Amino acid sequence: MSAVSDRLPTFPWDKLTPYKATAAAHPDGIVDLSVGTPVDPVPELIQKALVAAADSPGYPTVWGTPELRDAITGWVERRLGAREVTHRHVLPIVGSKELVAWLPTQLGLGPGDRVAYPRLAYPTYEVGARLARAAYEAYDDPTELDPEGLKLLWLNSPSNPTGKVLSQEELTRIVAWARSHGILLVSDECYLELGWEADPVSVLHPDVNGGSYDGIVSVHSLSKRSNLAGYRAAFLAGDPAVLGPLLEIRKHGGMMTSAPTQAAVIAALGDDDHVRVQRERYASRRELLREALVTHGFRIEHSEASLYLWATRGESCWDTVDHLAKRGILVAPGDFYGPAGAEFVRVALTATDERVAAAVRRL
Numbered sequence: 001m002s003a004v005s006d007r008l009p010t011f012p013w014d015k016l017t018p019y020k021a022t023a024a025a026h027p028d029g030i031v032d033l034s035v036g037t038p039v040d041p042v043p044e045l046i047q048k049a050l051v052a053a054a055d056s057p058g059y060p061t062v063w064g065t066p067e068l069r070d071a072i073t074g075w076v077e078r079r080l081g082a083r084e085v086t087h088r089h090v091l092p093i094v095g096s097k098e099l100v101a102w103l104p105t106q107l108g109l110g111p112g113d114r115v116a117y118p119r120l121a122y123p124t125y126e127v128g129a130r131l132a133r134a135a136y137e138a139y140d141d142p143t144e145l146d147p148e149g150l151k152l153l154w155l156n157s158p159s160n161p162t163g164k165v166l167s168q169e170e171l172t173r174i175v176a177w178a179r180s181h182g183i184l185l186v187s188d189e190c191y192l193e194l195g196w197e198a199d200p201v202s203v204l205h206p207d208v209n210g211g212s213y214d215g216i217v218s219v220h221s222l223s224k225r226s227n228l229a230g231y232r233a234a235f236l237a238g239d240p241a242v243l244g245p246l247l248e249i250r251k252h253g254g255m256m257t258s259a260p261t262q263a264a265v266i267a268a269l270g271d272d273d274h275v276r277v278q279r280e281r282y283a284s285r286r287e288l289l290r291e292a293l294v295t296h297g298f299r300i301e302h303s304e305a306s307l308y309l310w311a312t313r314g315e316s317c318w319d320t321v322d323h324l325a326k327r328g329i330l331v332a333p334g335d336f337y338g339p340a341g342a343e344f345v346r347v348a349l350t351a352t353d354e355r356v357a358a359a360v361r362r363l
Contacts, residue, residue, distance in 0.1 A: 007130045012123060012336040019325040026328025031359040033289075034330045036307055036348035038227040040281060043274035046226060046264045053263035060259040062251045064092040068262045075269040076237045079193070080218075082204040088240040089213060091247055092257045092265070095232035096190055096221040100124045103186065104132035106249050109151050111135075116145055117154040120162055120337045122188070125154050138338060142174055147181035158191040158200050158305035161337045161346040165198040165305045171208045179215050184242065190221040190234070193275060196286065197304035204237060213239045224307055224350075225275050226268040231261045233268070282307060285349045285356045292363040293347065301344070309347040310334075320345045327362040 016034060023030040063069070069087040076082045076090065093099045101124050104115055113134040117125035121138065129136035134152075139145055142153055155174065157166035166174075171187075178185040187203040203209060203216050217238035223229035236243060250256075257265070268274075290300060290309055298311040313320055317333040324331055324345070332348070334341025351359070 004131070007133070008127060009123070009130075016321070016330065016332070019321050020330055022322075022325040023328050023330040026362075028328060028358055028362075031329045031351055031355045031362075033348045033351055033359065034332045034346075036224075036332075036346075036350045038224060038229050038350055039352050040227050040278065042227050042230075043268070043271070043277075045271055045274070046228070046267050049267035050231075050260045050264040053260040056259035058259075060256045060262060062092070062254075062256045063087075063247055064257060064262050065266075067266055068092060071266040071269040072235050072237065076204060080202040080204050080237075081206070082202070082237070083206055083211065085204075085237065086240075088244065089237055091236040091243045091250075092262065093219075093234045093236060093250075094255055094257055095223070096188070096219050096234040097124055098232075098255070099219060099234065099236065100188070101128045101131060104128045104134050104152060106246055107132075107152065107184070109134040112149060113151045114149045115152045115154070116142060116150060118156055118159065119340050120159065120334075121154070121156060122160050123336060125156075143177040147183060150181070150183050153178050153183050153185045155185065155187040155203070157187065157189065158195065158198075159302070160188075160191065160306060161308055161332070161334065161341065161344075162301065162310040163191075163303035163306040163308055165195065165200050168201045168205070168207060171201060171203055175203055175209055175216060183215070185216045187216065187218045189218050191224065191306040192220070193225045194279065194282065194307060195305040196283065200305055214241070215239060217242055222265060222268050225278065227278065228264065228268065231264055233257065233261050233265045235265075281353075282349050285351070285353065288356055288360050289347060289349065292360040296363040307349045309349070310344055311347055312344045314343060317342055317345050329359050329362060 072090040073085045076085050109132045111133050115129035115134050115136045116139050119138045119140050126136050192200045204218050217236055221234040293311050301310050303309045317335055321333050332346040334344030
């Protein structure tokens with residue numbers, strides 16, 4: 001076991017423990033804007049669907065029920081503008097982090113293969129490469145990478161942590177480049193429904209992929225758009241030539257979404273109203289926090305989408321973390337997401353209205 005764990009970096013969130021203690025000592029309590037875990041209620045129609053499916057004594061299937069696959073294909077076509085999506089184009093997964101961490105291994109990557117991800121990125125892209133013993137590297141523009149040995153190219157738009165959105169033109173250019181070199185492109189689009197100053201586009205849109213899903217897969221999650229982080233509900237959509245073998249591997253590994261969760265996902269994907277309500281909550285919190293941070297002396301970069309504000313005071317991110325912790329506000333240091341984030345912090349919008357108001361007062 002130590003041989004596997006030794007491949008991994010220190011779990012970044014453990015480094016925040018002393019700052020969390022400082023923030024928690026504030027007389028009015030902590031305002032936790034660090035991890036980005038949803039705090040609002042699970043919509044009632046989703047809870048009811050979960051409860052109605054609670055009597056599920058048998059094993060669920062990895063591919064999910066036909067009704068679940070219908071819900072995913074319908075949503076992908078309705079929301080992303082994809083065309084001619086069949087059951088072979090989709091695959092439920094047990095939360096998106098599980099997929100990101102184990103995809104290189106499930107693809108059979110190893111020593112001699114390369115995985116690439118954005119310069120500022122979710123740390124689990126690197127973790128997945130490490131677990132597979134593949135090489136890994138960060139990029140500014142993926143089309144400037146050496147394609148030799150590059151087997152997996154991660155995109156992330158809208159970005160975690162920066163909220164940056166890749167334009168349709170950029171996505172089209174990158175998809176064409178990856179295909180020309182036979183590189184599998186996987187686009188993490190978990191924040192796609194949370195665009196504020198930009199309208200994020202999926203790689204599944206025909207204007208991006210030319211009407212073909214060859215060599216591309218997108219990752220989607222219900223954690224943020226439907227407050228289902230506790231359900232572990234997500235899915236893949238894209239190239240059947242990639243998803244088919246993944247399905248077989250995951251069947252052998254027993255990587256199945258629980259039957260009640262599958263029922264909840266069907267309800268969630270079939271209803272757009274709760275997404276609109278949640279977006280309005282986040283939009284209000286974003287406006288308040290952004291104004292307060294700017295007034296306090298921060299500069300906000302990117303942040304045109306997703307659930308975070310990418311903020312800097314032009315100093316070490318840990319100095320900023322300390323500065324805010326003394327005011328009872330906990331944020332994530334930018335270097336969790338790569339050395340390029342050394343002077344930034346990521347401020348999550350995932351706190352109740354009352355806690356956001358408390359942070360605004362303190363700032």
